[in-house]
Amino acid sequence: MLLTVDVAGTVPLYQQIRDRIVEAIATGEQPPGSALPSIRQLAMDLGINFHTVNKAYDMLRQEGLVQLNRKTGAIIASGVPGDEFAAEWTARLRTLLAEAMAQGLSPEQILSISRDTLSGFAPPPPARDEKP
Amino acid sequence: MITLTTLFPVALVGVMTCLLPALVAPTVPFGVRIPADRVGEPVVRRQRRIYFWTVGTVTVAATVGAYFGPLWLVPIIAVAIVPIALVCYAFARRAIKSAKAAGNWYAGLTQATATDTTWRSQPLRFPWLWALPSLAILLATVVTGAVRYSNLPDRLAIHFNANGVADRYVSRSPAAAFVGLWPQLFITALVVVLLLLTYRSRPETDAADPAGSTDRYRRFLSRFARGILVMIALVNATMLLASLQIWQLVPVNSSTIGLTSALPIVGVVLLLAVALRTGQAGVRLNGRGAATTSVVNRDDDRYWKGGLIYVNRGDPAVVVPRRFGIGWTFNFAHPLAWLILAAIVGAIVAIKTLSR
Numbered sequence: 001m002l003l004t005v006d007v008a009g010t011v012p013l014y015q016q017i018r019d020r021i022v023e024a025i026a027t028g029e030q031p032p033g034s035a036l037p038s039i040r041q042l043a044m045d046l047g048i049n050f051h052t053v054n055k056a057y058d059m060l061r062q063e064g065l066v067q068l069n070r071k072t073g074a075i076i077a078s079g080v081p082g083d084e085f086a087a088e089w090t091a092r093l094r095t096l097l098a099e100a101m102a103q104g105l106s107p108e109q110i111l112s113i114s115r116d117t118l119s120g121f122a123p124p125p126p127a128r129d130e131k132p
Numbered sequence: 133m134i135t136l137t138t139l140f141p142v143a144l145v146g147v148m149t150c151l152l153p154a155l156v157a158p159t160v161p162f163g164v165r166i167p168a169d170r171v172g173e174p175v176v177r178r179q180r181r182i183y184f185w186t187v188g189t190v191t192v193a194a195t196v197g198a199y200f201g202p203l204w205l206v207p208i209i210a211v212a213i214v215p216i217a218l219v220c221y222a223f224a225r226r227a228i229k230s231a232k233a234a235g236n237w238y239a240g241l242t243q244a245t246a247t248d249t250t251w252r253s254q255p256l257r258f259p260w261l262w263a264l265p266s267l268a269i270l271l272a273t274v275v276t277g278a279v280r281y282s283n284l285p286d287r288l289a290i291h292f293n294a295n296g297v298a299d300r301y302v303s304r305s306p307a308a309a310f311v312g313l314w315p316q317l318f319i320t321a322l323v324v325v326l327l328l329l330t331y332r333s334r335p336e337t338d339a340a341d342p343a344g345s346t347d348r349y350r351r352f353l354s355r356f357a358r359g360i361l362v363m364i365a366l367v368n369a370t371m372l373l374a375s376l377q378i379w380q381l382v383p384v385n386s387s388t389i390g391l392t393s394a395l396p397i398v399g400v401v402l403l404l405a406v407a408l409r410t411g412q413a414g415v416r417l418n419g420r421g422a423a424t425t426s427v428v429n430r431d432d433d434r435y436w437k438g439g440l441i442y443v444n445r446g447d448p449a450v451v452v453p454r455r456f457g458i459g460w461t462f463n464f465a466h467p468l469a470w471l472i473l474a475a476i477v478g479a480i481v482a483i484k485t486l487s488r
Contacts, residue, residue: 004246045247
């Protein structure tokens with residue numbers, strides 16, 4: 001994947017790294033089982049602090065999206081989403097949709113934009129293994 | 133013959149120094165980072181013109197002076213080209229920096245840093261096969277020396293002057309007989325280790341075109357590393373030839389002396405030919421992939437002292453591509469860089485002591 005981070009913007013670097021990787025998983029660029037650079041390698045390649053990348057990878061690990069391995073680095077996980085995820089994400093989505101409505105977008109516009117964005121993502125893999 | 137071997141390096145240094153601004157990325161003229169849309173600015177073009185004509189004229193004058201002038205003048209001329217070029221570089225740099233600050237060239241631009249993770253998921257493989265000739269020559273040196281040792285005279289000539297007459301003798305000993313071997317081992321080991329380190333370090337990535345710039349860098353590293361290994365093989369061959377002269381297996385005449393000067397120069401020329409074709413970090417190679425993003429590389433001038441020396445405590449990299457130059461340099465904020473330098477100095481001191 002191509003990972004670009006805005007160094008002078010308002011979004012923290014670790015958040016940008018985490019967000020870009022999540023998007024790459026959704027578009028299929030980083031399918032389950034594929035490898036990411038190790039924390040040390042990514043920090044070196046972006047020229048940023050090791051702890052920044054560590055924080056981003058740790059977030060992904062806690063979300064269950066990435067498995068960290070001493071030897072092989074980071075692998076994209078292939079698990080099923082937990083129930084807590086859907087509830088928490090729905091709450092965040094409510095805020096995002098409310099923002100759009102408050103700023104004057106119509107429900108049709110919101111749905112149309114959502115559809116376009118989703119069509120850019122890869123379809124979910126056919127069979128998913130249960131995580132222990 | 134002697135005139136040619138002193139003339140050629142002078143011309144070579146001058147030509148490469150003169151062409152250097154054309155071999156580096158257009159977004160870092162004279163070590164100043166500028167956004168891509170400012171590459172054609174009048175101040176940038178003017179400074180490049182001034183540098184080229186000044187250094188070019190000095191090169192021509194130096195080469196002519198080296199040819200017609202007395203022999204003692206040649207080293208002075210050869211050494212003078214680089215400081216003069218540095219002065220031009222400093223002036224050009226100052227002009228561009230002040231224009232950049234006055235015009236606020238980075239206003240409104242999104243500054244980013246980017247990477248293509250295929251650099252790590254499909255890493256470039258070290259060209260071990262190209263290191264074999266050096267190892268073969270090393271082995272040949274050891275074997276030949278070991279076989280020849282018993283037939284060597286008690287007084288060994290280990291240095292010859294420019295006319296081929298021996299001017300330094302030592303008593304026979306393994307350390308004396310193998311005086312050419314230690315530099316061979318050292319240089320070969322040093323270059324291989326540094327190249328291995330470079331293969332693990334990061335590419336020169338342009339945030340405006342991460343995929344294309346990484347691909348060009350791959351091709352650059354691939355070719356340049358092979359060029360370096362060829363040069364090292366030729367340097368090793370030169371030292372084998374010098375050892376053969378010491379062991380009296382090869383006569384010390386103008387042909388063999390000429391060969392010891394010519395072989396390393398051939399190696400350097402080949403390497404520079406690669407650099408001319410690829411440009412630093414592959415910038416002169418055809419891009420595969422258009423500029424894909426609307427961001428620009430971040431302005432990291434403050435980490436490049438004088439545009440030449442990289443010092444960045446927040447960067448975990450030890451080895452980084454040069455900004456104004458071909459090849460790589462150290463991140464001098466990293467302790468490992470100093471450790472490596474100390475090890476090199478230590479090894480050189482050890483070799484000099486062994487050769488006594």
